Amino acid sequence: MRTNRETLAAWVGREILPHEHDLRVWLSRRFIEAIEVEDIVQECYCRLAQLRDVDAIDEPRAYLFTIARRLAVQQRRRASVVRLEALDSDIEMRAWDDAPGPDRIAAARQELGRVKAAMATLSERARRIFIMRKVEGLSQKEIAATLGVSEAIVENDASRSLRAVLKLLTMPGDEPGFAMREEGRRARSH
Amino acid sequence: MPDRIEKEAAAWALRHPIDPAEQGAFDAWLRRNPRHQGALLRSMAGLSVIENTLVPEAQPERRGQGVSRRWLLAGTGGAIAASVAGVLGWSQLTSQYVATERGEIRRLPLADGSVATINTASALRIRMASDSRRVALEEGQAWFQVAKDRARPFIVDAGIAQARAVGTAFSVSRGPEGVQVAVTEGTVAVWPSDSSGEMTILKAGQCATFRPNAPAPAVISEPARIERALAWRNGDIALENETLGEAIVQFNRYNHQQLVLADPSLSRERLVGLFKLDKPENFAAMLSASLDVETTVRGDEIRLSRKKSPAR
Numbered sequence: 312m313r314t315n316r317e318t319l320a321a322w323v324g325r326e327i328l329p330h331e332h333d334l335r336v337w338l339s340r341r342f343i344e345a346i347e348v349e350d351i352v353q354e355c356y357c358r359l360a361q362l363r364d365v366d367a368i369d370e371p372r373a374y375l376f377t378i379a380r381r382l383a384v385q386q387r388r389r390a391s392v393v394r395l396e397a398l399d400s401d402i403e404m405r406a407w408d409d410a411p412g413p414d415r416i417a418a419a420r421q422e423l424g425r426v427k428a429a430m431a432t433l434s435e436r437a438r439r440i441f442i443m444r445k446v447e448g449l450s451q452k453e454i455a456a457t458l459g460v461s462e463a464i465v466e467n468d469a470s471r472s473l474r475a476v477l478k479l480l481t482m483p484g485d486e487p488g489f490a491m492r493e494e495g496r497r498a499r500s501h
Numbered sequence: 502m503p504d505r506i507e508k509e510a511a512a513w514a515l516r517h518p519i520d521p522a523e524q525g526a527f528d529a530w531l532r533r534n535p536r537h538q539g540a541l542l543r544s545m546a547g548l549s550v551i552e553n554t555l556v557p558e559a560q561p562e563r564r565g566q567g568v569s570r571r572w573l574l575a576g577t578g579g580a581i582a583a584s585v586a587g588v589l590g591w592s593q594l595t596s597q598y599v600a601t602e603r604g605e606i607r608r609l610p611l612a613d614g615s616v617a618t619i620n621t622a623s624a625l626r627i628r629m630a631s632d633s634r635r636v637a638l639e640e641g642q643a644w645f646q647v648a649k650d651r652a653r654p655f656i657v658d659a660g661i662a663q664a665r666a667v668g669t670a671f672s673v674s675r676g677p678e679g680v681q682v683a684v685t686e687g688t689v690a691v692w693p694s695d696s697s698g699e700m701t702i703l704k705a706g707q708c709a710t711f712r713p714n715a716p717a718p719a720v721i722s723e724p725a726r727i728e729r730a731l732a733w734r735n736g737d738i739a740l741e742n743e744t745l746g747e748a749i750v751q752f753n754r755y756n757h758q759q760l761v762l763a764d765p766s767l768s769r770e771r772l773v774g775l776f777k778l779d780k781p782e783n784f785a786a787m788l789s790a791s792l793d794v795e796t797t798v799r800g801d802e803i804r805l806s807r808k809k810s811p812a813r
Contacts, residue, residue: 316517316541316542317517317545320514320542320545320548320549321546321553323543323545323549324547324553325549325550325553327546328543328546328547328550353536353539353540354539355539356538356539356540356542356543357535357536357538357539358539360541360542426554430551430554430555433551438555441548441551441552442555442556444552445552445556446556446690446700446702447667447688448688449651450520451515451516456652457652459652466512470508470511470512470515473511473515473544473547473548473551474507474508476547477543477544477547480547480550
């Protein structure tokens with residue numbers, strides 16, 4: 312039986328996690344510092360963890376961006392130094408939410424590319440661990456016994472792989488296509 | 502995300518479902534820092550993405566062709582399944598060929614404690630290796646009660662489709678029209694042999710039908726019907742609104758004495774009841790008692806026709 316937490320996690324995996332990368336990019340473009348971006352993203356997931364019913368959320372991506380934007384505004388108000396770049400980016404918000412414009416299609420393609428790239432980094436053993444978890448519902452202890460390794464090895468392997476995949480899925484990194492698009496934007500705005 | 506929180510969150514995500522013995526420690530961890538909840542949710546979401554990409558769920562998405570659905574398209578389920586099967590190898594320690602005659606239903610205990618109940622006119626080859634248990638179903642049908650042995654998955658190769666289990670009960674049937682896998686207990690993973698297909702997870706009460714050249718199986722969830730269809734295990738045939746035509750096909754698969762419909766219009770009559778598969782004469786007698794059917798025995802044939810309008 313799935314717990315509510317697992318059902319919510321599956322929904323977040325489907326509807327929210329794919330947009331965390333773009334959210335981070337969007338926040339950093341608002342000249343929010345890296346540590347604050349981290350803070351806002353974490354707080355978003357805390358808010359999502361409180362959700363009891365996700366069926367009412369029609370546009371998960373817009374929902375995520377709205378929470379983040381609210382948090383960013385609050386944070387800015389708390390900050391003692393007022394910066395010139397105000398967070399009044401309703402226009403930009405709309406640009407992100409417009410579906411499925413060329414930007415969204417390109418973004419979707421990048422999401423898919425990120426999943427593929429991230430999954431490709433999994434070791435054969437990590438793959439087997441995740442498949443055994445899912446298909447056979449085995450615990451880490453049982454998986455360890457099956458693979459003939461210690462439970463610590465299974466836990467380490469799975470945990471490291473999970474964190475690596477999360478990082479590849481969500482962290483703006485060195486994606487050549489993406490960097491070029493950013494350059495283009497900046498060039499135009501000057 | 503601070504490294505420590507992320508590490509702990511990943512560890513707790515992987516320990517789900519939480520063991521009752523660990524529940525206290527888990528609750529305490531959640532309470533220690535309000536951020537822990539969010540980090541845990543994010544980790545569990547990541548885990549579900551990994552698992553669903555490796556092994557996509559059988560059920561369709563709720564609605565809409567959202568962008569996020571594209572994540573599932575990254576699914577490499579079939580390829581992964583194939584590679585898992587490849588890794589397990591084909592070392593042949595013992596190999597056994599079993600075929601049943603028409604009408605024969607055989608209960609065959611296997612070396613590992615599993616039991617194969619083999620239906621009429623079926624053939625299978627069994628290979629028990631140190632790393633896997635493999636059955637090649639060449640034709641017909643068998644119901645497998647698989648003894649739990651996590652180190653040696655039980656894999657049935659039915660030509661166009663494969664099924665894999667660890668400790669469950671399921672039936673596989675193979676015929677010219679396709680392959681059917683029905684699960685009576687536990688969970689079974691199935692996938693088309695063609696490596697482009699994805700893995701589908703079947704639970705008890707579900708049945709997947711693979712047709713030649715179809716990329717994915719049709720999955721139904723009908724526990725009662727599955728049980729009924731397996732009545733042959735006890736030498737029975739269970740009819741619940743099946744047509745006489747369908748019932749006759751079943752009987753004729755088991756018996757030399759063939760039922761023949763002299764009057765095709767009878768074939769659409771619907772029947773309810775439990776009959777012995779090896780006693781077509783009893784079935785015919787029941788028909789003549791309840792359906793105005795006349796039976797004539799001629800050698801190996803029992804002919805069924807409508808009674809001439811009885812002048813009562």
